[in-house]
Amino acid sequence: MKRMMNNLKVVLLGMLIACGLHAIAFAANVPSGPMPEATEEFVEKGRGIYFQRCSFCHGLLGDGEGPAAKYLDPRPRDFTLGTFKFRTTESGELPTDLDLFRTVSRGLSGTAMQSFDSDLIKNGLSELERWQVISYIKTFAAEFEDPELDPVATNKVISLPANRAPYDEETIARGKQVFERAKCWSCHGKLGRGDGNKEFRKDDWGFTIRIRNVTHPWKIKAGSEIEDIYMRFTSGISGTPMPSFVKSLNEEDRWDLANYIKSLQHKLTSHQALRVKLVDVELPEDPADAIWENAEPMDMRLAGQVVAPPRWQNPSIEMVTIQAVYNDKDIAFKLTWDDPFMDIVHDETQEFDPVELAKVGGFNSYVETIDMIPRKLETLRDSIALQFPVKAPSGTKKPHFYRGSSSEQVHLLVWKADQASVGERGTQEGNARGWKQPIKAQADDSQQVTGKAKWDQGRWTLVMKRPLTTDDRNDVQFKPGIFIPMSLNAWDGSNGEHGLIMSLSTWHYVFLETSTPVSVYINSLLAFLIVGGLGLWLMRKTIKGKQDEEAGA
Amino acid sequence: MNKKIIGTFPMVVIVLVAVYGLAKWGIPAFSRQVTTLPFPLPVPGTLMFFYMTLTVIALFLMVTFSEDGLSDFLRPIKKLLAGGYGKVLRAIVLLAIPLVAGWQTYDMTVPRAQVPASLRIQHPSSNFPVAMEALSNPFEKPGEDQITEFIEQAKANEVSFIQQVQDDIDAWAEENDPDHVLEFFAVESTKKLLAEIDAGEVSQETAKAALHEKYLFEGRALYAMNCRPCHGDSVAGDGPMADGFKLRPINFTDNGTIETIVEGYTFWRVTNGGPGLPTEATPWDSAMPEWKLSLSEDERWKIILAEYNLAQKTPRIPEGH
Numbered sequence: 001m002k003r004m005m006n007n008l009k010v011v012l013l014g015m016l017i018a019c020g021l022h023a024i025a026f027a028a029n030v031p032s033g034p035m036p037e038a039t040e041e042f043v044e045k046g047r048g049i050y051f052q053r054c055s056f057c058h059g060l061l062g063d064g065e066g067p068a069a070k071y072l073d074p075r076p077r078d079f080t081l082g083t084f085k086f087r088t089t090e091s092g093e094l095p096t097d098l099d100l101f102r103t104v105s106r107g108l109s110g111t112a113m114q115s116f117d118s119d120l121i122k123n124g125l126s127e128l129e130r131w132q133v134i135s136y137i138k139t140f141a142a143e144f145e146d147p148e149l150d151p152v153a154t155n156k157v158i159s160l161p162a163n164r165a166p167y168d169e170e171t172i173a174r175g176k177q178v179f180e181r182a183k184c185w186s187c188h189g190k191l192g193r194g195d196g197n198k199e200f201r202k203d204d205w206g207f208t209i210r211i212r213n214v215t216h217p218w219k220i221k222a223g224s225e226i227e228d229i230y231m232r233f234t235s236g237i238s239g240t241p242m243p244s245f246v247k248s249l250n251e252e253d254r255w256d257l258a259n260y261i262k263s264l265q266h267k268l269t270s271h272q273a274l275r276v277k278l279v280d281v282e283l284p285e286d287p288a289d290a291i292w293e294n295a296e297p298m299d300m301r302l303a304g305q306v307v308a309p310p311r312w313q314n315p316s317i318e319m320v321t322i323q324a325v326y327n328d329k330d331i332a333f334k335l336t337w338d339d340p341f342m343d344i345v346h347d348e349t350q351e352f353d354p355v356e357l358a359k360v361g362g363f364n365s366y367v368e369t370i371d372m373i374p375r376k377l378e379t380l381r382d383s384i385a386l387q388f389p390v391k392a393p394s395g396t397k398k399p400h401f402y403r404g405s406s407s408e409q410v411h412l413l414v415w416k417a418d419q420a421s422v423g424e425r426g427t428q429e430g431n432a433r434g435w436k437q438p439i440k441a442q443a444d445d446s447q448q449v450t451g452k453a454k455w456d457q458g459r460w461t462l463v464m465k466r467p468l469t470t471d472d473r474n475d476v477q478f479k480p481g482i483f484i485p486m487s488l489n490a491w492d493g494s495n496g497e498h499g500l501i502m503s504l505s506t507w508h509y510v511f512l513e514t515s516t517p518v519s520v521y522i523n524s525l526l527a528f529l530i531v532g533g534l535g536l537w538l539m540r541k542t543i544k545g546k547q548d549e550e551a552g553a
Numbered sequence: 554m555n556k557k558i559i560g561t562f563p564m565v566v567i568v569l570v571a572v573y574g575l576a577k578w579g580i581p582a583f584s585r586q587v588t589t590l591p592f593p594l595p596v597p598g599t600l601m602f603f604y605m606t607l608t609v610i611a612l613f614l615m616v617t618f619s620e621d622g623l624s625d626f627l628r629p630i631k632k633l634l635a636g637g638y639g640k641v642l643r644a645i646v647l648l649a650i651p652l653v654a655g656w657q658t659y660d661m662t663v664p665r666a667q668v669p670a671s672l673r674i675q676h677p678s679s680n681f682p683v684a685m686e687a688l689s690n691p692f693e694k695p696g697e698d699q700i701t702e703f704i705e706q707a708k709a710n711e712v713s714f715i716q717q718v719q720d721d722i723d724a725w726a727e728e729n730d731p732d733h734v735l736e737f738f739a740v741e742s743t744k745k746l747l748a749e750i751d752a753g754e755v756s757q758e759t760a761k762a763a764l765h766e767k768y769l770f771e772g773r774a775l776y777a778m779n780c781r782p783c784h785g786d787s788v789a790g791d792g793p794m795a796d797g798f799k800l801r802p803i804n805f806t807d808n809g810t811i812e813t814i815v816e817g818y819t820f821w822r823v824t825n826g827g828p829g830l831p832t833e834a835t836p837w838d839s840a841m842p843e844w845k846l847s848l849s850e851d852e853r854w855k856i857i858l859a860e861y862n863l864a865q866k867t868p869r870i871p872e873g874h
Contacts (some may be wrong), residue, residue: 275666
């Protein structure tokens with residue numbers, strides 16, 4: 001017994017230690033101590049790590065011009081200028097060692113800069129290795145050698161407010177007032193979708209800036225928690241138009257504002273099948289119709305088109321929310337996605353010819369962000385397409401999500417922003433057999449899809465409506481009670497997207513809900529009656545038996 | 554008659570509830586202790602049915618073993634039906650049981666739409682050409698003539714690189730004006746090679762290691778340009794685009810991925826991508842490109858070299874045939 005108790009103690013102790021280690025692992029973007037002294041040997045170790053892990057984006061010279069850099073937006077940091085975006089220091093100051101440690105450890109969400117924390121990823125860098133590579137990165141900018149610019153020694157470090165109001169309705173409401181007062185909307189838009197400016201802005205390096213849509217937390221680079229958000233408008237983001245609000249807003253205001261920004265963050269749905277309800281009214285083409293308030297939404301995530309050249313890794317549209325309703329004749333889909341600019345013209349002469357990117361053993365099959373495609377306003381159109389297999393799938397078999405294949409045809413409902421505005425059909429039905437040929441529009445007499453789109457406050461909403469079933473062999477047929485695969489292609493014109501330079505989703509499903517057959521109710525009622533009758537019969541039998549017994553006695 | 558602590562009927566009920574509870578919650582809870590996995594292993598429905606049937610048979614045998622046992626078991630039921638526990642309770646029970654039966658029938662027959670499951674098959678290989686199994690990475694073990702050629706190039710300071718890294722190396726060389734182009738290699742074997750070149754005597758071993766480093770450098774650059782957007786610079790399947798795909802990109806640092814397959818298989822997967830998969834592996838959901846349409850064979854092998862190195866894994870050795 002005593003031995004058992006001892007064993008139990010050992011087990012409990014082990015569990016406690018395991019929990020403790022777990023806590024440490026989560027706190028790993030805070031190092032256990034300050035940066036060790038940067039001896040020559042220490043820095044040389046850092047150079048080795050930089051050469052193996054960092055140089056391909058940031059360049060052998062630390063100038064942000066590595067072989068992968070031309071294809072990235074945002075571009076890799078140029079370390080030679082000593083300008084760092086994500087700091088906990090006052091506006092224009094250098095970052096602290098801890099700031100650099102945090103960025104290397106956590107990475108920058110939504111960018112090519114990923115976490116290097118060995119507690120988070122198996123082949124990451126240990127704390128010591130992270131310090132070594134940071135010591136090397138600091139050698140690229142002379143500013144780090146000047147003691148007068150040391151933000152710690154000169155007391156330029158910002159800390160979080162001592163009193164942090166809780167995240168609740170009151171602070172959020174106050175934060176909203178701060179948002180109005182500080183004119184955050186002039187860049188970020190009234191609803192925070194990054195649509196405040198009517199044109200692109202550039203950063204200090206001359207690169208086009210995409211103003212943050214603060215409602216998409218997965219794109220908020222230096223962290224989407226309240227503390228991170230607070231730090232961004234407290235320190236400002238060096239090299240960009242994002243200023244520090246230290247002078248115009250007090251600590252409390254900034255904390256409230258951070259709470260408000262947090263409250264704007266979209267919470268993604270996680271289901272893969274869109275359930276469509278049957279209604280008995282005429283289906284609307286208006287995206288603002290009240291019917292949409294009751295239709296279940298499904299968020300579809302999209303990635304850049306990287307399956308075949310021209311590959312594109314800087315997609316603008318990364319999430320589309322979809323809803324649908326159907327009646328006895330038609331089905332209507334509503335698509336909602338954020339896009340800061342309404343691009344309703346299309347100049348075909350600006351389209352990119354990807355022939356060089358499609359060669360085996362060519363330089364690269366990805367599209368460069370600056371020289372290859374026009375990423376400017378009033379050049380290329382916004383567009384979106386819903387894709388379905390033409391034939392209802394048997395088993396799990398489907399066409400490839402990237403436009404099917406020569407044997408498996410897909411059907412697309414395509415909407416183009418420019419065509420509606422010039423009086424053409426805005427929505428069109430088309431077919432594809434693989435990505436090698438463009439989508440082929442169906443003949444005029446087969447066109448049955450209609451639609452209406454609206455752009456407001458940095459957001460497109462679009463309704464596409466079509467008869468449930470058609471006589472066309474090349475059309476998807478919407479039958480209730482089966483899971484029909486569905487995916488998306490999307491183009492943001494001012495992001496240079498057109499043709500195969502686009503974002504796309506993999507297969508999800510759409511499911512038209514059926515009403516329960518009457519037989520189910522009849523069967524349930526029968527079961528109830530039979531079992532109930534059996535019970536009553538037993539009761540009567542028992543009572544009768546008892547009476548007989550008593551009479552007999 | 555022996556005085557029993559508990560009647561037969563309540564005992565039967567308790568045993569049934571206990572067995573059901575054990576199979577439904579007990580075994581899954583215990584499985585977590587045994588497997589230490591973060592999720593329980595549920596008892597499959599058919600096995601559950603089997604357990605319950607066995608329990609019922611055992612209880613039936615026990616109850617009907619003697620006349621006394623049976624009447625002991627039936628007594629509370631008869632008492633209830635006769636109204637011995639009160640008419641209200643009898644009415645409740647007589648209504649509740651048919652209601653449960655009706656609800657169960659509804660639950661079993663109502664059409665319920667299940668999203669079609671898509672299982673991910675690891676290393677689908679039903680159409681993997683056997684001839685490719687024995688392929689080995691030409692850059693893993695360079696031949697003697699390759700090494701000799703590299704030594705000549707290194708001595709003459711004329712080492713050539715793939716076109717993709719050339720601009721960055723040129724920029725570095727212009728800035729630093731080095732004695733030797735290989736000086737940007739911050740690894741021991743290359744430093745040793747440069748020292749040996751200065752000393753005038755280059756060993757085959759040193760050159761081989763330095764050449765391997767050169768191939769790795771090129772492979773890492775190609776990986777960063779081509780594969781990183783999905784598989785991530787950590788090779789953990791967590792690139793910036795990973796969230797956009799239903800089948801997440803493979804995590805190469807995971808045990809059970811690239812270290813359990815031969816290099817020839819990795820090459821085959823990189824070469825033919827999603828469309829090259831057999832039907833059972835749902836090629837229509839895979840975003841893996843057919844890299845043979847974009848990358849040369851050498852480029853693909855160099856990427857594979859770097860991929861294993863970054864993941865700190867080694868491929869499985871092909872078995873002799």
